[in-house]
Amino acid sequence: MRPTLTHVALHVPNLDACVSFYQQFCAMRVVHQRAGKGSRIVWMAEPGKEHSFIFVIMPGGKDRQLAAEDYSHFGFAVESREHVEQIAERARLAGCLIWAPRDEPYPVGYYCGLRDPAGNYVEFSYGQPLGPGAEHMPLP
Missing domain, CATH: 3.10.180.10 (2,3-Dihydroxybiphenyl 1,2-Dioxygenase, domain 1)
Incomplete structure (x- = not known):
């Protein structure tokens, strides 16, 4: 089986601001979120791509x-x-x-x-x- 690129994970300084940016400019939507990394972890995807490629956005970045x-x-x-x-x-x-x-x-x-x-x-x-x-x- 060959590897398949499924996600990019990003630590960000302001989780809510980044989620809003990707919703507003990229038409991505939150497809999953859970507690983690001191706050929450958010998965975002383009509509129809929820099972093929996502951004994982986590707090704590610079x-x-x-x-x-x-x-x-x-x-x-x-x-x-x-x-x-x-x-x-x-x-x-x-x-x-x-x-x-x-x-x-x-x-x-x-x-x-x-x-x-x-x-x-x-x-x-x-x-x-x-x-x-x-x-x-x-x-x-």
């Missing part, structure tokens, strides 16, 4: 201060350039936009970036050969 040239991030695909722009505008108003919408050559596409309340970067892209609708696109 704020990440990524360097300006550090592009470590979580990547979410969206259905259009307009959706990238809408997310960027909401993030700008919320004070968490770090990369304004921009176009890059294939396979990067059109994207913007946000900073979550723990300091993780989150990218929203359109036109990459990944995610829903990309099955017809060749990999680079």
Whole structure:
């Protein structure tokens, strides 16, 4: 049997702020929570992906201060350039936009970036050969 990526676990400084961020910007929802790590542990997933990939969010982390040239991030695909722009505008108003919408050559596409309340970067892209609708696109 081959390994399958099922989750990413994050220690965060403010659990409720991170849960709210991923609900608001990523349309993820809480699929499980339980007592643990001095507070509670929360599992979040995209609708329909509850059994295939989740974020496990736990309290007790420190704020990440990524360097300006550090592009470590979580990547979410969206259905259009307009959706990238809408997310960027909401993030700008919320004070968490770090990369304004921009176009890059294939396979990067059109994207913007946000900073979550723990300091993780989150990218929203359109036109990459990944995610829903990309099955017809060749990999680079």
